[in-house]
Amino acid sequence: MRLRRLVVAVHRDVGYFFAGLTVLYAISGVAVNHMADWNPSYRLEKSQHQVGVVPEGTAAEQGREVARRLGIDAEPMSSVRVGPGLLKVFFEDRTLTVSLPTGEVEDERRARRFFLYEVNFLHLNKGKGWWTWFADAYAVGLALLAVTGLFILPGRKGLSGRGKWLVGAGLLAPLLYLVFFR
Amino acid sequence: MRRVLGLMVLTAITAMPALAGEVKKYGAGVTLNEGVSVAELLAAPEKFVGKKVRVDGVVTAVCAKRGCWMMITDPEREQGIRIKVEDGVIVFPMEAMGRKASAEGIFEVVNPAGEKHDQAQHATQAGGEHASGASCAEQEKAAKKASATYQIAGTGAIVY
Numbered sequence: 001m002r003l004r005r006l007v008v009a010v011h012r013d014v015g016y017f018f019a020g021l022t023v024l025y026a027i028s029g030v031a032v033n034h035m036a037d038w039n040p041s042y043r044l045e046k047s048q049h050q051v052g053v054v055p056e057g058t059a060a061e062q063g064r065e066v067a068r069r070l071g072i073d074a075e076p077m078s079s080v081r082v083g084p085g086l087l088k089v090f091f092e093d094r095t096l097t098v099s100l101p102t103g104e105v106e107d108e109r110r111a112r113r114f115f116l117y118e119v120n121f122l123h124l125n126k127g128k129g130w131w132t133w134f135a136d137a138y139a140v141g142l143a144l145l146a147v148t149g150l151f152i153l154p155g156r157k158g159l160s161g162r163g164k165w166l167v168g169a170g171l172l173a174p175l176l177y178l179v180f181f182r
Numbered sequence: 183m184r185r186v187l188g189l190m191v192l193t194a195i196t197a198m199p200a201l202a203g204e205v206k207k208y209g210a211g212v213t214l215n216e217g218v219s220v221a222e223l224l225a226a227p228e229k230f231v232g233k234k235v236r237v238d239g240v241v242t243a244v245c246a247k248r249g250c251w252m253m254i255t256d257p258e259r260e261q262g263i264r265i266k267v268e269d270g271v272i273v274f275p276m277e278a279m280g281r282k283a284s285a286e287g288i289f290e291v292v293n294p295a296g297e298k299h300d301q302a303q304h305a306t307q308a309g310g311e312h313a314s315g316a317s318c319a320e321q322e323k324a325a326k327k328a329s330a331t332y333q334i335a336g337t338g339a340i341v342y
Binding site: 059088090 | 247255262277282
């Protein structure tokens with residue numbers, strides 16, 4: 001009886017502590033699970049322009065000229081020739097790829113996806129540092145939640161009753177996948 | 183009051199740009215004091231394959247999805263090289279594009295298979311030389327070099 005009370009208390013308190021992070025990771029998990037179909041952290045928009053032949057000059061001069069012709073007020077962060085006749089002009093949230101001989105410009109604008117960028121940043125541990133340890137603790141917390149959850153309820157509705165079937169079914173899906181698709 | 187404070191914290195977190203005005207270190211950073219130019223690496227790759235090198239330049243491309251590679255271009259020579267890292271171990275943000283960077287790692291061949299040199303197709307002169315004057319071995323070496331691609335298996339970088 002005392003053991004069950006401890007199990008319930010651990011499950012409750014660990015559950016409360018990690019409830020928020022679990023929801024955040026769940027949202028991020030769905031987002032990054034479909035990384036093949038979309039960019040879960042950035043919104044990228046491409047468009048094409050024609051600015052005419054760009055006169056010769058330094059990369060910086062040419063970059064500024066292209067920006068002026070496109071009506072971009074911001075000063076380029078940098079302009080770099082990346083190959084024969086190919087210039088890239090960089091802004092904080094925008095990259096122009098310019099074909100100098102033809103004047104064709106590929107304009108790529110990027111923006112972080114609101115909220116998704118931040119949750120993915122956490123979920124994928126992009127920042128490293130102490131978050132790695134906190135994420136490890138979260139993993140331990142999840143394991144505690146799973147194990148304590150098995151023993152909360154006694155009897156028919158507990159592990160010895162319907163619980164064992166549901167636990168078995170839950171393990172069956174990943175096992176079958178590994179058998180047939182690995 | 184609590185609502186205002188909470189909103190301020192949330193705004194600060196979401197509005198914080200990743201790289202504005204700071205040197206950002208990725209992985210082990212850079213430890214070599216001197217870099218080698220991309221042009222030098224690509225001109226004589228056999229000298230550097232398997233060795234730890236450092237390159238400096240501007241970040242001209244970044245993997246949009248996983249941040250698992252970035253292209254560093256030498257703005258003087260218009261040549262770039264890819265810095266490839268293990269997925270998830272180092273993540274380069276897209277905000278690095280256009281910024282100066284130094285990266286370090288092992289210079290490696292990505293596609294070592296070059297064009298197959300079919301000796302039967304070439305008219306040879308005495309000593310195995312082709313009409314162009316180059317020997318079969320030299321032709322094969324040039325063909326391999328032309329189609330081989332190189333990258334740096336990155337161990338660290340700084341973006342500034």
